[in-house]
Amino acid sequence: MILTDQNIDYISKNLELYGLKNQELREDILDHICIHIENSEATNFELAYQAAIQKFGGYLNINHIQTETNVQLYFKASKNRMKLSFAIELLTSMFILTGCFFKIMQWPYAGLILFSGFALLILLALPLYFYTRYKEKLLKYQS
Incomplete structure (x- = not known):
């Protein structure tokens, strides 16, 4: 599946909405999600997007990634x-x-x-x- 700029903006806004405030981390996760969607066989963007989010463990796990990143940055x-x-x-x-x-x-x-x-x-x-x-x-x- 080929992603449009609108799809990428939609994913980025959702990641920001669900608590990813660190710009570098948000770009990394956005990149991983886009690659997963592009490599999937789905033709519907919404279904492919939900599958990619579930692969990460859902939005709760994405917030956990943000927390762990903050802790690592603090210790550094x-x-x-x-x-x-x-x-x-x-x-x-x-x-x-x-x-x-x-x-x-x-x-x-x-x-x-x-x-x-x-x-x-x-x-x-x-x-x-x-x-x-x-x-x-x-x-x-x-x-």
Whole structure:
């Protein structure tokens, strides 16, 4: 069966209507459905479309695919965020400890190093920590 542009638009709008908000995922599933319909022996578009949707497990399974994709994207972003957080926390602790050592030894620039360490802590490390905790709570409530 050969699909027209109207058929493809109809499938795309239905996928968006049933909860596929991720553009790349919607295009991938649209491609799979179109290939299944084009390879089918059916002559009626509606029947071929319903058969293709059922092959995916129905609209409920398509929503499950969307949820699983969101979780995988979250964990990928979370991994990067954890690496950044570790680097910032390491740098912050190094500045604070070095500043304390300089202060004990009464060497110059001790105040500047301590100030830099606490500025990193307040401006970067703590907001990143609380943002990560917020995202984890959101994921827990969604699942």
